[in-house]
Amino acid sequence: MSTLIAAENLGHAYHDEWLFKNLTLGIQPGQRVALVGINGAGKSTLLKLLAERFEPLEGKIVKNKSVRIGFLDQDPQFNEAYSISDFIFSTENRQQQLIREYEELLEDPDPDQDKLNKLYEDLSEHNAWEFEHQIKTILSRMGIQHLQQKIGTLSGGQRKRLALAKLLIDDPDFLVLDEPTNHLDIDTIEWLEKLLTTGNKTLLLVTHDRYFLDNVCNSIVELDQGKMFSYQGNYAYFLERKAERSASEASSLQKNQNLLKKELEWMRRQPQARATKSQARIDAFYDLEEKTKQKSSNQSVTLNMKMSRQGGKILELDHIQKTFDSRAIIDDFSYVFKKGDRIGLAGKNGTGKSTLLNILTGVLAPDSGKVDIGETTVFGYYRQGGLAFNEKDRVIDVVKSTAEYIKMADGSTISASALLTLFLFPPKKQHGMVEKLSGGERKRLQLMRVLMQNPNFLILDEPTNDLDIDTLNVLEEFLENFPGILMLVSHDRYLLDKMSDQLFIMEGEGKVRVYNGNYSEYRLSLENAKVAKEKSKQVSSASNSTQKRTFKEQQALIQAEQNISEIEKKIADLTVELNNTDGTDFEKIQMLSDQLLQLQKELDHHTEVWIELSEK
Numbered sequence: 320m321s322t323l324i325a326a327e328n329l330g331h332a333y334h335d336e337w338l339f340k341n342l343t344l345g346i347q348p349g350q351r352v353a354l355v356g357i358n359g360a361g362k363s364t365l366l367k368l369l370a371e372r373f374e375p376l377e378g379k380i381v382k383n384k385s386v387r388i389g390f391l392d393q394d395p396q397f398n399e400a401y402s403i404s405d406f407i408f409s410t411e412n413r414q415q416q417l418i419r420e421y422e423e424l425l426e427d428p429d430p431d432q433d434k435l436n437k438l439y440e441d442l443s444e445h446n447a448w449e450f451e452h453q454i455k456t457i458l459s460r461m462g463i464q465h466l467q468q469k470i471g472t473l474s475g476g477q478r479k480r481l482a483l484a485k486l487l488i489d490d491p492d493f494l495v496l497d498e499p500t501n502h503l504d505i506d507t508i509e510w511l512e513k514l515l516t517t518g519n520k521t522l523l524l525v526t527h528d529r530y531f532l533d534n535v536c537n538s539i540v541e542l543d544q545g546k547m548f549s550y551q552g553n554y555a556y557f558l559e560r561k562a563e564r565s566a567s568e569a570s571s572l573q574k575n576q577n578l579l580k581k582e583l584e585w586m587r588r589q590p591q592a593r594a595t596k597s598q599a600r601i602d603a604f605y606d607l608e609e610k611t612k613q614k615s616s617n618q619s620v621t622l623n624m625k626m627s628r629q630g631g632k633i634l635e636l637d638h639i640q641k642t643f644d645s646r647a648i649i650d651d652f653s654y655v656f657k658k659g660d661r662i663g664l665a666g667k668n669g670t671g672k673s674t675l676l677n678i679l680t681g682v683l684a685p686d687s688g689k690v691d692i693g694e695t696t697v698f699g700y701y702r703q704g705g706l707a708f709n710e711k712d713r714v715i716d717v718v719k720s721t722a723e724y725i726k727m728a729d730g731s732t733i734s735a736s737a738l739l740t741l742f743l744f745p746p747k748k749q750h751g752m753v754e755k756l757s758g759g760e761r762k763r764l765q766l767m768r769v770l771m772q773n774p775n776f777l778i779l780d781e782p783t784n785d786l787d788i789d790t791l792n793v794l795e796e797f798l799e800n801f802p803g804i805l806m807l808v809s810h811d812r813y814l815l816d817k818m819s820d821q822l823f824i825m826e827g828e829g830k831v832r833v834y835n836g837n838y839s840e841y842r843l844s845l846e847n848a849k850v851a852k853e854k855s856k857q858v859s860s861a862s863n864s865t866q867k868r869t870f871k872e873q874q875a876l877i878q879a880e881q882n883i884s885e886i887e888k889k890i891a892d893l894t895v896e897l898n899n900t901d902g903t904d905f906e907k908i909q910m911l912s913d914q915l916l917q918l919q920k921e922l923d924h925h926t927e928v929w930i931e932l933s934e935k
Contacts, residue, residue, distance in 0.1 A: 330377030358759025389491030650829025666825025699774025
């Protein structure tokens, strides 16, 4: 099979430091490759080189001239004066221009019927109706509606979705995607997974989303300390092989360190007059020292921050309501937060997730209702938008502006510099400028600033954006052992499943639904409800369907329907009671939680019975 695009002996430096040298990579048609590695390893730089955004300092990119490359930048740049239409529709593509005219005319409340009829004919003549449907689907999925809107008025998330929409509409031969799931809701991510795995698409992507990576990619390339390692298989296979390689390297490192120790003794004993006679051995010593130093520096982030004491009263929401532009965002929502709460916040973009978080933390006041915060509650709020760093500040000064010394979980106190080292900022990076940090390193610095406050109520709004998978694994380990309240907004389904046992579902029109379970359980309940609804339609429309059931089975089906209805009502009543229970009444909280768990199991059982009988 011919190679679609290849990198030969690639080398590139950033701020006078080599990210990698002598890299060679070939991508075949139909190959879907994930590029993984720690923040700052050079992943985004490698993507830009392969997308021909700039020339490498060493080596070359080889491809057929006819290959069309589409690139999604981590932070897309636009002409602010352009409208969405100007950007989306290519002037060279006649079909796209006809579709543009048609869509813009439809936005007019009083369209010219003659023009509309003429466009109908032109679209049919150019076989553009199917293409028009594809474009409309993509724009709708990305939440893009008003084609005349100026790009300068869009938020960062809207811009990223606009750039992705343009790429999917153009449908290039080779897709290069830097964090494509950032700023997408989960429904859209699942739609994108299906789109990218349909047909024989070729792509190279960087993503922190492990479900997305596993569902889309069929091979993985790891960038580690300037070297490249390839794995044919999914993410689970990569982890197994990486563990084997790490174990082998650890063994080699131990041998190198023992040899280095002996060679160091020899170097110290070596008479100055004989140095020229053993130059080869001296050179070998320095090579060994460099290799050992590189391997020793391959550490992981350490998170073991202290948590402030938490009292009995944490946070109570009493019938809160918030409206923007006459549109209800939150309508009459009440909840009493309890010790040990681990809540995932889910819902489509624009349904009010960030608004609710801002109300919880006092950034935004509700229009009505009450937010009662306990005296000992200390928020740690990791915002999706990030921190506004001064680009010319040194990294260590950013940290020292919060605190010179920080309390750790074991009661010890460490300096700002020592804490930066634990977060994988070596002395050289600490004293460097913020402008030299990668996107992921900035996020890691932001996370560190939040944890320095020793919060007992931790709110993470899309914490996985731009973080490398290694850092995410450490973050997950920290969150699993975090004894305080956790509220998590994330499109990362893996993280939501692992870290939350309860969901606030922002359903739109101000409704906030409380669901006891994680995201996968919630999705399964939706699928079961959908199947049940479809089966119900089939049963009512097919008059002969009941003839295939025995009388006993027909009675069991009716009973299952009654059981499902009764249990759903009990769950709703118990959920309201649990939400309004005093946070200090732990016995009642435990009792209600156990009852809800048992009812959910019964509901699942009766739903399965209903589905099985209704299929007959």
